Amino acid sequence: MNNSDEEQLSDILIGEAVFSLLxxxxxxxxKAILIKLQNMLKSEQDPERVSTILRAIQNVKSEKTQSESSRIDGCKSAATLSIESYDHDNTTRH
Structure with a gap:
């Protein structure tokens, strides 16, 4: 099975977890998706499917890390913009 197939199966398993929650x-x-995937993992017997569930769990965890990183970067950008705007304010006289 190639990497693209594994990724697609991982996405399908995440979808199954979401559908089950719905x-x-x-x-x-x-958190709910991770718990559902972990429960799927506990009951799974097929080694290929176990591997795919583990990949799905890792994908959900890494998405959280990327999302948090983007949010932090966004806050830094907003803070930098505010500081730069303040530094170049020509309306005040000294």
Whole structure:
């Protein structure tokens, strides 16, 4: 199985976890998806599917890290913009 197939199967498993949460009328969050995937992992017997579930779990965890990093970078950009705007304010006289 090539990398692209594994990635697609990982996405399908994440979708299955989300669909299961929707059927249960439970809120959708990264934590809920991870718990659902971990429960799927506990009951899985097929080694290929175990590997794919582990990949799906890793993908959800890495997405969280990327999301947090983007949010932090966005805050830094906003802070820099505010400081730069303040430094170049020509309306005050000294």
């Amino acid at each position: 059927r249960e009328k439970v809120g959708i969050s990264r």
